[in-house]
Amino acid sequence: MANQTQQMIIPAESILPNRLVIVPITGKPMFPGVFTPVMIRDRDDIAAIEQAISSDGMIGLVLTRTEDVEQATGDDLHTVGTAAKIAKRINLPDGGYNIFISTVKRFRIKKILHTATPIVAAVEHLEDVNDTSDEVKALTRSLISEMKQISENNNLFSEEMRLNMVNIDHPGKIADFITSILNIDRAEQQRVLETVDVYERMELVLVHIKREQELLRIQKRIQSQINEKIEKSQREYFLKEELKAIKQELGMPTDSKSGEYQRLSEQIAELDLKGEVKEQVDKELEKFNLMDPNSSEFQVTRNYLDTIVSLPWKEPERRQVDIGKARSVLDSDHYGLEDVKERILEFLAVRKLRNDFKGSIICLVGPPGVGKTSVGRSIAAALGKEFFRFSVGGMRDEAEIKGHRRTYVGAMPGKIIQGLKIVQTRDPVFMIDEIDKLGVSYQGDPSSALLEVLDPEQNVSFRDHYLDLPFDISDILFIATANTLDSIPLPLLDRMEIIRLAGYIDEEKIAIATRYLIPRSLERAGIGKRQVTYTKKALRSIANDYAREAGMRNYEKALDRIHRKIARSIVMEEASPPFKLDVPDLERYLGKPVFV
Numbered sequence: 001m002a003n004q005t006q007q008m009i010i011p012a013e014s015i016l017p018n019r020l021v022i023v024p025i026t027g028k029p030m031f032p033g034v035f036t037p038v039m040i041r042d043r044d045d046i047a048a049i050e051q052a053i054s055s056d057g058m059i060g061l062v063l064t065r066t067e068d069v070e071q072a073t074g075d076d077l078h079t080v081g082t083a084a085k086i087a088k089r090i091n092l093p094d095g096g097y098n099i100f101i102s103t104v105k106r107f108r109i110k111k112i113l114h115t116a117t118p119i120v121a122a123v124e125h126l127e128d129v130n131d132t133s134d135e136v137k138a139l140t141r142s143l144i145s146e147m148k149q150i151s152e153n154n155n156l157f158s159e160e161m162r163l164n165m166v167n168i169d170h171p172g173k174i175a176d177f178i179t180s181i182l183n184i185d186r187a188e189q190q191r192v193l194e195t196v197d198v199y200e201r202m203e204l205v206l207v208h209i210k211r212e213q214e215l216l217r218i219q220k221r222i223q224s225q226i227n228e229k230i231e232k233s234q235r236e237y238f239l240k241e242e243l244k245a246i247k248q249e250l251g252m253p254t255d256s257k258s259g260e261y262q263r264l265s266e267q268i269a270e271l272d273l274k275g276e277v278k279e280q281v282d283k284e285l286e287k288f289n290l291m292d293p294n295s296s297e298f299q300v301t302r303n304y305l306d307t308i309v310s311l312p313w314k315e316p317e318r319r320q321v322d323i324g325k326a327r328s329v330l331d332s333d334h335y336g337l338e339d340v341k342e343r344i345l346e347f348l349a350v351r352k353l354r355n356d357f358k359g360s361i362i363c364l365v366g367p368p369g370v371g372k373t374s375v376g377r378s379i380a381a382a383l384g385k386e387f388f389r390f391s392v393g394g395m396r397d398e399a400e401i402k403g404h405r406r407t408y409v410g411a412m413p414g415k416i417i418q419g420l421k422i423v424q425t426r427d428p429v430f431m432i433d434e435i436d437k438l439g440v441s442y443q444g445d446p447s448s449a450l451l452e453v454l455d456p457e458q459n460v461s462f463r464d465h466y467l468d469l470p471f472d473i474s475d476i477l478f479i480a481t482a483n484t485l486d487s488i489p490l491p492l493l494d495r496m497e498i499i500r501l502a503g504y505i506d507e508e509k510i511a512i513a514t515r516y517l518i519p520r521s522l523e524r525a526g527i528g529k530r531q532v533t534y535t536k537k538a539l540r541s542i543a544n545d546y547a548r549e550a551g552m553r554n555y556e557k558a559l560d561r562i563h564r565k566i567a568r569s570i571v572m573e574e575a576s577p578p579f580k581l582d583v584p585d586l587e588r589y590l591g592k593p594v595f596v
């Protein structure tokens, strides 16, 4: 009886058997002082558990040396493990068990008695050494405070864990507990398990705690960096949305810039540019994309790109010159001028044989009103080309021809590029009016700019200052007009083929007036074609008494004045058509003769 009582107060540890059924574990080692459920599914393990239950209910849990052992034998095991008591067993439907174990104490395998299922080993139980020294107490304190720091910053550590830690009485057990909850790999944990000296064990654990703290710190830093980034982009997003909303509220276009960029880049892609031009334009486009839409630079660059987009970059299609058709167009537009028409047709014939218009400049010379402009227009019509006319009379600045550099405020391309933008083809007829009245000034010589434009050597890659890109203008047919040849700069004169238009005699004037000017003037005044007729004497009188000149300019003006007055009298119902005008009627409309 006495013996029995004695046995009852002896703690379980001291009656631990020296022979244990071993259950190999592959995950992480188990430390003493834990009560935990364990699933047993493996057939070998089931057999081991059954054998243990049938004797004293004790097992030894030992970590395998490597993680991926399938059927562990005695050789695969570490030598230090933990003895555990099976407190309860629940049978699972699949034949396995859920057992509750209470781990008790470390042991060392002295000898494997049975190496295959179930493994049985002779063991020696291990006491914690050095558990009560002052150093250990001091270490315990710092261990707990360090752990507190970690657990406060990490919600993986539950309140229960924290309480647990404070309530454990033995320093060695505290070290074990902390090891089991820290994220340490299995080999390190096994090392802690094998360290029987508590002071050493605590030192080991302290190192792991420090490492864990370091990890947490890094993790925190990364987290805050990420948060910062997210916050920044969210802030930007909200501000942009707000801006959009404000703009919408004010009726401003919301994302005009990206829209503009989209439009321009599509249009530019369609131009199919090549080489230097493509490179430059693409660069400009990318710059544009990065600009602040409210900056003045943005407007300037947009205008520039708009100009690029609106120019005719496409190679013109080569058309055959139809001399017969040209002849009939010239004839139907102009009376007389036989030698002029002849010269023009010769000129066209030569170009037809050469199959291009490169380097060809016609200069029509004659007094005002003899039909220079209208012959030029007629040439364009005869060739089926677009017509653009500009005057260089009084021009002093070469920038008017070659443009301003883009750095100037309000810079624009010169007349040549402007004209191409309007006609939208690269091979139009350009009329340069009043080339004899070209000015000279300190702002650069327009005549040398003009020379550059007309020079077939240079105009293949004409460089407008504004555009700052080579543009091929060699397919343009230039026609210049002048009243005299005296004041045309010699280098220009040398390049041109001169065609003279002399003045008209009265008979010619009467014919031109009858066939061309009167019908056109009547139309301009809104009067029917046959409602106004003239006697021949009246027509001659206009030429002699009112418009005594080589050309038809004043003659045409006189007719316009007459017709406007007639139109007025018709509207006022003072008179009604038809009107037949003779010499005495003229004074009523034109006043007293100018020339007597």
Ligand SMILES: Nc1ncnc2c1ncn2[C@@H]1O[C@H](COP(=O)(O)OP(=O)(O)OP(=O)(O)O)[C@@H](O)[C@H]1O
Residues within 6 Å of the ligand: 333, 334, 335, 336, 337, 366, 367, 368, 369, 370, 371, 372, 373, 374, 375, 481, 483, 512, 516, 517, 551, 552, 553, 556
């Ligand atoms: N031979 C002609 N046949 C038909 N119309 C003509 C003829 N000559 C001149 N005209 C007409 O006379 C008017 C004046 O001609 P245009 O404007 O072409 O003269 P211009 O030589 O260009 O004068 P300027 O030197 O002043 O520019 C135009 O309406 C033109 O159609």
Ligand SMILES: [Mg+2]
Residues within 6 Å of the ligand: 372, 373, 374, 433, 481
């Ligand atoms: Mg003219």
